[in-house]
Amino acid sequence: MQPQTTPQVPSINQDKGFRIWWKLLRPHTLSAAFIPVTIGTVLALNEGSIKLSIFIAMLIASILIQAATNMFNEYFDYKRGLDNESSVGIGGAIVRNGIKAQTVLNLAIIFLSIATVIGIYICIMSTWWIALIGIICMATGYFYTGGPIPIAYTPFGELVAGFFMGTVIILIAYFIQTETLSFTIFLFSVPIAILVGAILTANNIRDLDGDKENGRKTLAILLGRKNSICFLALMFIASYIITLILVFSGVATSWSLIVFLSIPKAISAVKQFIGKVRPIEMMPAMKATAQTNVQFGFLLALGLFIGHYM
Template identity: 60%
Template sequence: MSSVQNQNIKASLNEREGFQVWWRLLRPHTLTAAFVPVFVGTMLAAMEQTINFWLFAAMLLASILIQAATNMFNEYYDYKRGLDNENSVGIGGTIVRDGINPKTVLSLAYSFFILAGLLGVYICASSSWWIAVIGLVSMLFGYLYTGGPLPIAYTPFGEITAGFFMGTIIIGISYFIQTLTITAEVIIVSVPVAIFVGTILLANNIRDRVGDAENGRKTLAILFGHKGSIVFISSLFATAFIWTGVLIILGTLPLWSLITFFSVIKATKAIQGFIGKTQPLEMMPAMKATAQTNTIYGFLLGLSLLLHLNFPLS
């Protein structure tokens, strides 16, 4: 590819030089998927007792580091397998478009894992060393997501894996390190967040469906096809909101949690953004709206718990 073509693609993706190169490597639009479950889990704990701010901060930073490292492993191994090139949309592009040494990206990923591990030592010393086992398993799956002989991201199990570990598991850990216990209600409340995290990956796979199929992937988006994938992501959004409504009716979530339904606006925009689109660049706004749905829902859910704690409606 010529340098002129490369510059045109960078311009269409609004990619800049300098610090922005390293910022893109982190894939910042995905990092809210690390913030949301920690925030929600901690706010659930705040309903029971006063929270430890430093444990919250350590858990949040560790979660963000693991998510960023997972993104870097994705960038590195997709490049090594020849799946990413200068035309690829949605990747950080630091290797294929900006010329960053692949080994540098891999080293950064391992460094982030080490930093997350050090934070994990503090978290375990302040709560329970069982957290270390769960944390190591989570980090292993973060690596295996695109690393290893059979990357999870290349199978139909990517969405459920991401949702489980980045939703339910992180919410559970965030709650446990504050309270030293876990309840069925916490797991039940985590389900919509897990679903929304999974939809971020699904949106990504819908956008990349054609290219992924050509490279031998077997994602859900490929199995369902474009129209089927739109129906599927719509059903996931509907399930998450219905689940939330039921929890409010049953009293598991407070009435304040009705504010989470403001995120329906973004979910609708995401669905509409996929309809009739065929090119990856055309579907970027839909993918962005999907990530924003998770961010807005999760933030409003955590906020609703905080509001209930200070201004209960019943």
């Protein structure tokens, strides 16, 4: 008989130098910031030329807000005693690398402050109504894991993240370029919002057991692991079907169908969750989910860009 072998899984090690701060940003989640900005800006091309300076400003501000949200997550989970040295999927700056919790909180506040300054520039170049929306977005980032009832601990995490990091950002990115909005732009935002939510679903599937022990009520806990994986698959399917509908209804050109090139990555994400129970074993699936968002988003942006000039 052949001896049984244990599958190789990533290990959790203490990081050093720049890598500590890089992992604190949780870079695999930042696609939820730059993909919507890119798509909203490309959609604005249909109304004429775009202002590159506003695009860059919006891109940087969105990434800073997402990174700050991740830091608030790290800080508040540590304060509530939810993170430890063996926790998977966290930056680990506090519990593994000895960075003071207050330092992480201060850095998050600095990031939001810089985003605010950039937001003022965007308002000057467009409209001050953006300031109100920006404040709501930043407050949502804070209350996602902060406050008495964090959004991330409820079944509404995917809905809130998808709406604000998908739909709202696309609408803002489009509006600051064109000063108009339409239902069509909202329709384009829906598949991206779903995929942003999918990143959270994948995260919650991975953390299901630990979250349940700590009293969270995420959607993954309510559905159970098997049903949550099915739900993740349905989220992927819905994104592709909606894109297909947009093309066949004439809202998008056939070039948008290139998003289907990202299907293998979506399939990989679902398959890598099946049969896994240890959080560290599910990290490849979590990564594949984020990569699906990146691939789908860039392909959609490319298809919209090509379709505009063809």
